[in-house]
Amino acid sequence: MTTSDGQTPEVTEEHIERLKENMEKVEELSKRLVEVMAGKTPHTPALDGPNQELYARAATAYWAEAWQNPAKLMEQQVEYWSKSVLNFAEAQRAMTSGQVEETDGAKPDRRFSNPMWETNPYFRFVRQQYQTNAQAIRQAVASVEDLEAKDKQRLTYFSQQIIDMMAPTNFLATNPDALEKAVETEGQSLIKGLENLVSDLEANDGELVVKLADESAFEVGGNIATTPGDVVYRNRMMELIQYKPATETVHETPIVLFPPWINKFYILDLKAQNSLIKWVTEQGYTLFVVSWINADSSHADIGMEDYIQDGFLTAIEEVKSICKVKQVNAVGYCIAGTTLSLTLSLLKQRGDKSVKSATFFTTLTDFGEQGEFTPFLQNDFVDGIEEQVNRDGILKAWIIGRTMSFLRSKDLIYTPAIKSYMMGETPPAFDLLYWNGDGANLPGRMAMQYLRGLCQSNDFVKDGFDLMGHKLHIKDVDVPLMAITCETDHIAAWKYCYHGVQQMGSRSKSFVVSESGHIAGIVNPPSKKKYGHYTNPDLKADADTWLKQADFHEGSWWPMWEAWLKKRSGKQVPARDTGDSDHPRLCPAPGTYVQVKANR
Incomplete structure (x- = not known):
């Protein structure tokens, strides 16, 4: 065998002996492997x-x-x-x-x-x-x-x-790469690879979830999620974080940002250079961000209505109270954007005008087209999820993560597995991949409401989604809105997001397509000068025509969004410190809920 540089490695008797010694270490690791697999809790076969x-x-x-x-x-x-x-x-x-x-x-x-x-x-x-x-x-x-x-x-x-x-x-x-490395390292790469495999299995109760990042390299609140702020409210659903001002004056109308609860909010605050949270405060806004619970079996009966009542509505009321205002500007990302739409329909039917404007990041509201998720949103899979949820009380993070990974299996499963298990490499110290692996469990009832009523039945754009004594409908979303979507997003395809925005009742709509995908298209700071974006005020045409006639703009969409937001954020007032007499500072940002790891 020749190496990748064309040279033939020298293999001596001494090398062979050391190789044999390393292979003997496999026995001990094999015992651990058998033990962890024997203790594995079986899951519903329909998930596979x-x-x-x-x-x-x-x-x-x-x-x-x-x-x-x-x-x-x-x-x-x-x-x-x-x-x-x-x-x-x-x-x-x-x-x-x-x-x-x-x-x-x-x-x-x-x-x-x-x-x-x-x-x-x-x-x-x-x-x-x-x-x-x-x-x-x-x-x-x-x-x-x-x-x-x-x-x-x-x-x-x-x-x-x-x-x-x-x-x-x-x-x-x-695999010539793995074989070459095995010879070069006298089998040590295979030993290390087997150690990595056993370690990953032990960490996930026998489920094979490939570790994508070196977890020891990051600390939430230490070297990621470090923008200064305080938790100023907490209930069973969420912690409400108010970030410290970065300017002497701020706009009167505060922003409350609702991240998805499938993942954790600090994707928007990984590090100072690409933190949307930090950037918003630097533009002169009072920013609140919700940090959701990481569900366990005790949360099995929590539904979409609980996220709306104890999450969205409560956060909005607490922000209004702290800032002494009548309205807020709301932002929803992914599933939180979908739920913000439900909340806006509910507020409309109640005659409540607490939300002045809404911004949606990569948000699906019309599920008539399921895109790349079609293979997983049919009854056989959803029935399997429901069976597993009934058993566990929750939809476990590893199930969600595995499904997402299989949409990009070469990059998120096989390539990392080869490097870790066959090459014996340590996963990279990559903050985005660390966040990707720090998933969250979903309450069982909420997961099934979302999968059955929204994803499968598409009730929100058809006859209405029954919730909290109301039949919520997309046409009730009538506040001024901006939707930010991403050109190569495989989770919330921009064309399907566009269909939803077209059906919303607002007379003031702005639609944006950022270059790149579900994360990189959103976490796109102006300083990077990397991905551009498309705009077109005419939302009557079909999606392909909209993009064909759209104007392309170099650079991040953040400044354009801030200019739109500024017009809806009122006069300048003295910068607000975190909390007030009724909302004491419970702990520094990023809070305690974000530290809770998902149950395996």
Whole structure:
């Protein structure tokens, strides 16, 4: 075997002996592995894959097509056989001659960046045959015609998961990087990798959740989430943080920001250079941020109405009381933006004008199109989630995290797993990935209300979402609003966000598409001068036309949003210190709720 730089490593008897010694350490680690797997609490099998009926329908449709058009099936099979034989013949010729033909110019794949995938006949054959198999599977799935659109989308998604899972880079014997490192380190990389694997399994009660970041490198409130502030109110649902002013005067109307409770709020305050929270205070605003509970089984019966009553409505009232104002400007991010929409409908029906304007970050309100989540929002999966929720009382963070990760499995599952378990590398000290792994559990009742009533039934834009004695509807959202969406967002696709905003009742709407994705498109400070954004005041057209006719602006959308917000934030008043006589400072930001780790 040659190394990636083309050199042949020297393997002596001494190296072999040390390699054997390292391999003996596997026995001890194997015992730990057996113990943790034996103690694993089983979860509902429906969480691991679609109902077999999907594959049965696909197989029926495939063979029906083959029966009607056998020539098509034979053409596909002959093409597959031909490529497989050619791959083998080329490998044989290369082994005999010692020469390998140049690549065919296929699209680069980072998984196969090691030169040995090209220069070594064995690895070249493995790569080529894998790519041939992958093409055959995609071709077979594409040829299935007599399936409903959702079933076809799900079949395409799950077949791609199989393709990605079976990549040769995922297996030691067919991964030249891992094999090279094993020889170079005399097997120590494999020992370290097994230690990483066992450690991850032990940390998650036997569930395989790949650790993405070095957790020892970060401390919430220490080197991340450090913008000065105080918790000024606390109840069973949330802590309300008021941030200290950074200017001598502030706008009269305060901002209350509601982050998603699927994750923790400090994504908006990772470090000073990219902290939206810090930046807002520097623009002269009194900013409050909600930090939600991390649910456990005692929160099983908490529903969407509790988030609205004890979260949104309570926070708004407490902010009004502290700042001695009648209105606030509200911001909702992701699921909190969806719930802010529900809250605004409720306030409209009650005749309450406490919210002066609303800003939505990557917010879905119309779930008629489910995008990349379609594979997971059908009854087989949701039924499985409900069964698990009924057992645990909560929707556990690892289930949510795993689902999100499988939408980007190459980057968030397989590549990190290879580096950690086969290469024995320590995960990087990356604050964003640390935050990504610091998830939150969801109350069981709330999770099912959201999945059934909003995601599946789409009640909010149809006949109305029944909650708190009201039938909440999207047309009731009539305050001045701005929606910030992200061009490559795979969680809340901007086109679907756009459909929702179009149906809102407000006469004053602004819609923005930022470059990049669900996080980077929002956490996009002006100082970075990185991602631009699109604007277009005409919201009557379809989404594609809107973008085609939109104006592109270099740089962050933050200053544009602040200019819009300034017009709705009143006069300047002396900067407010945190809390008041009725709202003592309970503890410094980022508070205590954010420190609670999710149950495994």
